[in-house]
Amino acid sequence: MFIATERTPNPATLKFLPGQTVMEQGTQNFADKDAADMSPLATALFELENVSGVFFGADFISVTQDGDDWARLKPMVLGLIMDHFTSNIPLFHPTAKVASEETAEDDDEIVVQIKELLDTKVRPAVAQDGGDIVFHGFEEGIVYLHMQGACAGCPSSTMTLKSGIENLLRYYVPEVSEVRAV
Numbered sequence: 432m433f434i435a436t437e438r439t440p441n442p443a444t445l446k447f448l449p450g451q452t453v454m455e456q457g458t459q460n461f462a463d464k465d466a467a468d469m470s471p472l473a474t475a476l477f478e479l480e481n482v483s484g485v486f487f488g489a490d491f492i493s494v495t496q497d498g499d500d501w502a503r504l505k506p507m508v509l510g511l512i513m514d515h516f517t518s519n520i521p522l523f524h525p526t527a528k529v530a531s532e533e534t535a536e537d538d539d540e541i542v543v544q545i546k547e548l549l550d551t552k553v554r555p556a557v558a559q560d561g562g563d564i565v566f567h568g569f570e571e572g573i574v575y576l577h578m579q580g581a582c583a584g585c586p587s588s589t590m591t592l593k594s595g596i597e598n599l600l601r602y603y604v605p606e607v608s609e610v611r612a613v
Contacts, residue, residue, distance in 0.1 A: 432513050436505065439561040439581035444484070444495040446561035446581060447508060449516050454487050458563040459529055460579040461485040469527035472515045479507050486562065486580030487522065493561035493580040541606050542569050548603055549576075553596055557582055564596070572608035574600060 435448040459470070462484055467473035473485045476494060481504060484495035494508050515522075523529055538546070546566055557564050562582030567575040576592065589612070597610035 432517055434509050434512055436509075437561070439493065440587050441495070441561075441581045441583075443497070443499075444493050444561055444581035445501060445505065445508070447492045447494065447512055448490060449492070449512055451516065452490055453492055453522065454489055457529065458489070458579065459487045459523075460563070460583075462583075468524075469529070470523050471520050472511070472522060475511045475515070476508065479504060479511070482508075484580075484583065488558050488561070488563065488580065491558075491561060495581070495583075541604060542566075544604050545569060545574055545600060545607070548600060549596075552599060556595075557591075567613045569607075572606060574607055574610045575613050576610060577613040 433450060435450070437446040437448065439446050459473075461467040461470070461473045461477070464474075464477040467477045467485060470487075472492075473487075476482050476485045481496040481498035481500065482494060483497040484493075486493040486495075492512060496504055498504070549564060549566055553564055557578075560581055562578060562580030564582065565577040565579060567577055569575070574597075576596065578592070582591070592610050592612055597607075600607040600610060
């Protein structure tokens with residue numbers, strides 16, 4: 432099994448590509464060791480020194496560290512990911528409740544349009560950088576979003592939200608006046 436790695440705009444985060452599907456649908460963010468209890472792989476990654484975040488995407492795993500020693504940490508992360516996928520252990524415990532973001536039946540037309548733009552235009556670009564973006568609400572012209580994975584804490588995430596996503600949403604949805612991070 433060959434696992435490729437890619438740098439992300441966030442120097443504290445590396446993106447690991449195992450060459451197969453990681454999440455069948457959606458994404459899962461683990462901001463700390465306690466949140467990782469639902470996943471054997473995430474739990475194992477948090478056991479490594481300096482790992483401060485784990486993110487599962489469709490075909491990648493982003494790992495964030497609070498140190499700066501990728502030369503030491505990267506081989507250990509690669510080993511854990513390889514062991515996980517070659518042993519056929521499920522990504523989540525059978526009783527785990529995995530988060531999902533879906534369009535609710537009671538979403539108004541503007542929210543549906545915002546979610547569709549996020550899914551079709553924003554998420555693929557953010558996933559390229561090893562992260563995801565989660566819709567948290569729309570009130571009085573303001574869209575509330577949460578950056579995850581490599582995008583959380585990334586030096587360029589504010590620029591991405593303001594210059595990229597805000598401009599895109601304002602262009603397609605005139606009711607949007609601002610985008611704010613949650």
